[in-house]
Amino acid sequence: MQKEKDIFVVGLMVDERGTKAPDVQQVITRYGSHILCRNGIPSPSRDRGIITLTMEATEEEYRKMEQELKELHGVTVDSIHFRQPESFQVCQNNQA
Template sequence: MQQDIYIVGLIVDERGSKAPEVQQIITRYGNSILCRNGIPSPSRERGIITLTMEATPEEYGKMKSELNSIDGVTVESIHFSQQETFQVCKSN
C-alpha cells in the first residue's frame, strides 16, 4: 500500500488542558511519525507541534479527523505523494 509524506502543523489553544488528549492521538499514530517537534514553554497558552509522517492517505485522514475533533486544535499540512517508500538514509 502506498505511503505518502505529510508535514503536519498543529496549533493547540489552551495547551495546558488540551495537551494530554493531543498526545494520546499522536501516540496512537507513532509508528507513522518520522519526526516530531514542539514548543513546550509553559508560559505560552498556545502550543505549536510539527510532525513529519509517512502514512497512507487513510491513516493520515483518520489522525487529522481525530485531532480536529478537539476544540481549539487546528491542523494544516503539506502532502507529498510518493511512488516508492521514503528512505531516511541510503547506504552506498
C-alpha cells in the first residue's frame, strides 16, 4: 500500500545566499521529484534570499528534506502542512 502524500508549503530564509545557495540547491535537487512549484526572491539590499516550495510528499519524505536543510548553517525552515483526506482526488471526472 502506497503511503498518503500531503501538500507542504515550505519557506526557506537563506542568509549569506551567495555562499549558501549551492548547498541549499543540492538538497532541493535531491527532493525535486516531490516539488510542484518553486519561487525565489533575492534581497539585493542584504545578502539574504527567500525560497518558497510547494511539494507533494509523505510526511517522512518532507521531514528528511527539512532536516537536511536545517543542518545548513544560516538556513531557516518553516512550513505549512495540508493533510489530504483519503477521499481527496485531483481533477476527478464524473460523467453521467
